[in-house]
């Protein structure tokens with residue numbers, strides 16, 4: 419039996435995941451709109467035999483805050499994911515491309531068409547990160563009076579994904595004969611209109627592009643609420659998630675995979691990929707010094723901006739950074755629950771204001787592992803072998819530097835342990851991830867078996 423291998427995705431945040439990364443000498447400050455930078459990152463990830471690269475996305479500016487903190491944000495200008503990946507697919511051969519697109523703010527026909535194109539352009543390496551958009555300040559870009567609530571967003575998301583999958587099946591796999599001698603280009607009996615009529619969408623079809631090489635681009639999901647887990651159990655083939663302890667990650671893993679049977683799915687049809695932000699040093703001291711160097715680059719107004727949602731009515735700029743906050747708030751509405759755990763910790767440990775924002779701002783609450791390549795590999799192995807992860811979304815704190823370090827130092831360590839591939843197994847992203855190619859809903863079962 420072949421040993422189970424862990425899956426690796428590179429989660430690329432333009433200048434790096436650390437909130438102050440753009441100020442670090444190892445980063446590319448204009449990364450968000452620097453195509454050469456992304457070419458380098460995709461090629462580095464492919465050199466490291468990563469399964470996929472991924473960019474997060476939101477259809478609008480997310481930042482709130484005063485002019486000073488806004489002026490110091492490094493994440494206000496960046497490429498649209500599908501166009502970015504289409505370009506990068508031409509300078510790589512193996513790596514997969516996960517593009518984020520919103521079921522709340524996009525249109526299913528146009529989205530199905532874009533991702534089918536990306537799958538053809540990349541020769542079967544496309545994936546869609548299905549998000550309902552968590553930002554509550556982008557609805558104005560789409561003529562809506564308010565951001566729809568989570569239940570409404572997820573109800574729309576379920577139907578959206580079904581419509582998109584149906585449209586991808588418009589042409590059967592063998593619809594195109596292109597026989598110059600008979601003059602027959604394709605078989606119209608193998609082209610199907612969807613004629614979908616649902617609560618949220620009415621879509622005729624068919625799609626104006628043939629079935630994607632992967633049948634369907636890989637479906638990824640990134641929400642961890644009850645509704646998010648149901649959507650993943652029903653439709654996703656990979657789920658991105660954020661945990662900082664193995665126990666929490668195990669509970670999530672068991673929970674989400676346990677929901678799949680009622681949708682007629684098996685646990686291995688969904689890969690659970692938590693995030694890890696590795697700060698790598700050749701020695702432990704070097705790694706700790708690197709982390710401290712990054713934390714010191716957080717400008718106080720940027721750090722305080724991270725804390726502002728907890729104390730919405732206070733002028734935080736008057737606070738002493740090196741003393742604990744003057745008081746602790748009751749949990750305000752709309753601030754995520756993970757951050758509340760951090761506030762409790764800060765209260766218990768008597769964190770100063772600076773320590774508190776450094777804790778929250780470092781990797782936005784994701785799992786940060788500071789250490790040598792062997793220590794980082796130990797942690798990944800531990801989660802992988804104890805039912806907490808099928809692989810990881812690697813979140814380099816500084817780009818390009820930290821991705822190079824991971825590929826040069828941690829990947830060989832994982833390979834030595836037999837945990838990670840030494841060559842790509844397949845041609846498509848599905849083949850590399852070990853995911854089956856979905857049959858068309860119109861395919862003849864007898865022909866399938868033959």
Ligand SMILES: Cc1cc2nc3c(=O)[nH]c(=O)nc-3n(C[C@H](O)[C@H](O)[C@H](O)COP(=O)(O)O)c2cc1C
Nearest residue numbers: 474475518549551552640641642643646658659660
């Ligand atoms: C690794 C990761 C990546 C994510 N990427 C995005 C993204 O690009 N765009 C987005 O709107 N939400 C993104 N999310 C957030 C989720 O899609 C979701 O909106 C959020 O977790 C709130 O949904 P929930 O209430 O179901 O957890 C991401 C979450 C994780 C863990």
